[in-house]
Amino acid sequence: MHRVVLAPSGLTFSVAPDQDLLAAAAGAGIAVPAACRNGVCEICEARLLVGRALNTRNQQTMTVNERLMMCRSLALDDLTLEINAVMAAGTNQPRTYQAKVVDVRSISHDVYRVELQLPRRRELSFHAGQYLSVNLPDAEPCYFSIASSPDEASIELHIQASPDWVSAQKVIEALTSGNDVTVELPHGKACLASAPQKPLLLVAAGTGFAQMKSLVDYLRTTSYQHPVKLFWGVRRHEDMYLRSLAEEWHKDWPPFTFLPVVGDDEDNDWAGHHDQLVRAVLASGMDWQHVEVHASGSPTMVYTLMDALVEAGLPEAAFLSDVLEYAPRG
Known part of the structure; x- marks a missing residue:
């Protein structure tokens, strides 16, 4: 396998010797613009900055500063490609x-x-x-x-x-x-521009499930095979408005585990500090040094969860939530 770096986004993916660069990028969930997929439209064009690649149309080796079509190119080395149309997470302009x-x-x-x-x-x-x-x-x-x-x-x-x-x-x-x-x-910057290279923990409260649905739907189109655990916390059973969909993912997608947390199931003050949801997440048995967490809910829930996970060993940079951007702590 060769490693490919896309500049200026900094996104990376792996490619097998017999796999074209466009297919490998798609498998990693990276949105490279493409149309014809046979090298004619030139939409997936990139410039080779580091390494060597093979043009599968004419079997010629391409070297630094040459232009290539990702759909018609194989990696001969680790590569760095310049392709401005691929954006890093959170850098698309509204x-x-x-x-x-x-x-x-x-x-x-x-x-x-x-x-x-x-x-x-x-x-x-x-x-x-x-x-x-x-x-x-x-x-x-x-x-x-x-x-x-x-x-x-x-x-x-x-x-x-x-x-x-x-x-x-x-x-x-x-x-x-x-x-x-x-x-x-x-x-928003708490998003995925490519499939991560480690397990994912998704934590939602209420309609925070919407963001998690986008992440799951996206990951299911990629070759991502690391474990994904979704905790969805609600006050009452009727608030879990798409529980059947989450249960369907649990049944049909092997990497995925759905863990509902319902306030009605315990005699506790759900509105206090979301302790029930945080306790459930902490008990999940994840390796906190090697996991990426995405959280969506109220600032109280998000910061309570983040503090608990960081104390448990999660690197703070591995905790992603839009709350950190729109409701920063003073």
């Missing part, structure tokens, strides 16, 4: 779009599943785990995790809108009005 609302449906007593279509969807790039804002006139932006993977044609959101949550109710009213809505995306 843009504003007019989105068409395809569907809004209730999937629980207070959660709606929303499907959006964006113009020129193929030109929109985001990473699994990122989020968007819905921008209504004369209102502050409302932020929601994208629940779909980057390769899906539409954008899926899970919006919690209880009767007393005024801003969320306004968003649902706008989405069901029949008019297009203004969205801005992508946002």
Whole structure:
């Protein structure tokens, strides 16, 4: 196996001697632009910075500073390639779009599943785990995790809108009005630009499950085989609005384990410090020195979890959450 580094993103992947570079990148979950896959369209073009590669069209060896098509190239050494179209996690610049609302449906007593279509969807790039804002006139932006993977044609959101949550109710009213809505995306650095090289621990509270769905849907399109454990914490059984989907992943995807945590199952104060969820995660038996954690929920839950895991031995850099960006501790 050879190691390939993509510049300037810094993303890396491994490639077998008989595997083309584009296929290997796709297996690692790296979104290299491509169309024809036979070297004609030149969309997957990269410049060779380090190493040697074989052009499978003419069997010629390519060396430093030559241009190659990743779909028609094999690695002869460890390589460094320059390809500006591949973005590192969290570096896609947000843009504003007019989105068409395809569907809004209730999937629980207070959660709606929303499907959006964006113009020129193929030109929109985001990473699994990122989020968007819905921008209504004369209102502050409302932020929601994208629940779909980057390769899906539409954008899926899970919006919690209880009767007393005024801003969320306004968003649902706008989405069901029949008019297009203004969205801005992508946002967020707690995301995956490629499949990680170690086990993953996913921790969600409430509709934080949406971000985890995006990550799982994405990883299932890659060759990722490390263990993935999902802890989903809710106050009541009825709040676990897509439990059947998580159970389906548990059944059908061998690396995946689903571990529901429900406040109703224990006589404790769920709203206190999310201790029940944190206790369950700590008892998971993970090797905290060699795991990557993604957490989505309230700042209280996220910081309580982070402090507990860092104390247990998790490197702080291996803990990823959007909370760390939008609600930093003073």
